[in-house]
Every structure is written in C-alpha cells, then in structure tokens.
Amino acid sequence: MKFQNPQTLQQIAKLIDTEFIGDQNFEILGINEIHVVEKGDIVFVDHPKYYDKALNSAATTILINKKVDCPVGKALLISEDPFRDFNKITKYFNPFIASKGSISESAIIGENTVVQPNVFIGNNVSIGKNCIIHPNVTIYDNSVIGNNVTIHANTVLGADAFYYKNRPEGFDKLISGGRVVLEDNVDLGASCTIDKGVTGDTTIGKGTKIDNQVHVGHDTKIGKKCLIASQTGIAGCVIIEDEVTIWGQVGTNSGITIGKGAIILGQTGVTKSVAGGKSYFGTPVSESREKLKEMAEIKRFLKDRKDS
Secondary structure: OEEEEEEEHHHHHHHHOOEEEOOOOOEEEEEOOHHHOOOOEEEEEOOHHHHHHHHOOOOOEEEEOOOOOOOOOOEEEEOOOHHHHHHHHHHHHOOOOOOOOOEOOOOEEOOOOEEOOOOEEOOOOEEOOOOEEOOOOEEOOOOEEOOOOEEOOOOEEEEOOOOEEEEOOEEEEOOOOOEEEEOOOOEEOOOOEEEOOOOOEEEEOOOOEEOOOOEEOOOOEEOOOOEEOOOOEEOOOOEEOOOOEEOOOOEEOOOOEEOOOOEEOOOOEEOOOEOOOOEEEOOOOEEHHHHHHHHHHHHHHHHHHHHO
C-alpha cells in the first residue's frame, strides 16, 4: 500500500508513538508485507525467527519489537507491538469510509457495462467497458476491473484477508488495506469470493475463467488464461502462473507457486510448489502418473494379501 504523499521517519514515529533509529527525514513511501516489499516500504516483524528476513528484505524501514543494529541505508521503528502499530498506519492512511448508496458516486463505470439490480459498488471502484455485473454482486472499495469482464450473481470482491494474531484475550485481525484487480476478459462464476490484499493486490490475470464457488485468498496472483473449476480453495500469497488448469475441489497451501501450464486434477491438495508443464494429483501432491502408479501398486498389494 503506497501513501498518497511521501512521509518521513519522524512523521510515522509520531503517528504510532514509537522510538526510531535513523535520519528523521528518511523517506517512507508505503507499507507492505514481507513477500511484496519494495524500496521505500515499511515492513513489520515481531518474532525473532523472522528478524533477519525482514532486516535483509527490500523494505527500507523495519517496524520491529527489539533494538538491533540498523542495516546500512535503512531505518528502524522500535515498537512494543509491531502488529498493532502496523494496523494503526493502515487505518490512518486507508480509513474505512461508509458508502452512501448501493453504487458509490466515486465509482467509475465504463461504456456499455451492464450493472444488474441489487449490485453494490464501493468507493473508488473502477470498472471497464463492456462488462456484465449480475445481481447481488458486491464489489468493495478500490477494486479495479478491466474490460469485457463478467461477474455472476452473489460473487464478492474485496473482503478482508483471513489474517489474525492469537492474543490471550482473543484473535486480533490484521487490517486489510489492499485491493482486488481483475484484468481484461476475466469471467467469475456465481458465489465466488476474492479477498483483497493485506497491503498489495490480489490479481486475476487477463483471460482467466473461474467457475462457481471458488475462493481466492489475499495477495494471490493468478496469471493469464487460467481455468479454475468449482469448489477450489486457493490460499493467500499463492502465485499461479499463466495457463494453469485447476479442476474441482482442489485446495492449496499458502505461499506456494504453481508453474506455467500445470494441470491440477480434482480433489488434489497442493501442499508445495510444483513445476509447470506437468499434471498433478493427490494429497500430498505428486505428478499424476506417479500417484496413479502408487495407487495401482497399493491395490495390487492388498489383493495379493487378501488372496494369500
């Protein structure tokens, strides 16, 4: 999530009431999660296991709960609770603004786009030309939709990420400040749910077609010309490269990559990253030919045991 205007280290430290290490005029351009950080971003870290990863990331300001040596060319914000203070920054620069109508006055809707009854379109949404938005679709604030997109009934774009910190008093939600972006020629089936990014974009690439009742988690990137069948659940921070086919009732772990042109057969659990150009099946996932051989061997073993 980028700020509308650059901020200084001192300004952010004052906002969240923390000590800082570095030049008070050090420039900060936005905040992001570790997997999408860029130069100028703040990243937060609150567990020793991930200190080195955060300090050595592309982020140039680290919101951290321990005084450590500051890497050259970077700055530190020392916080008792980086998770809490990251939320403060998100809320300050991207506050929730209640809508005043079912279609926001700030929404931009392109030529020849059809919006059916009972559709909700939030603040600062952009929809391209020649789209069809069917009844009861909900499009949260700041979503971006390209040209020639079809979205079927009851689909929701831009719900919050499923991201919580377990505290003694209960679960504390990491506030989502990202967006959903649909590129041109995307089709979404009925009752799909596409979560917004925590700080970045959840993106569905040009020409991708998604069946009914598919869930796409926060910050996931789906490439061009993919086919995804019904009842598939894609976790957060997944990268699905171009021309991937995913059949029904597939589930994935978070943070994995599915390579270009891969085929994931129905009811597979994609528990790890897989290379492109191959077919996969089963849980844990394996190449489909190998998995089918394993199943045949097990069946033969059980038959031989029964006959003996």
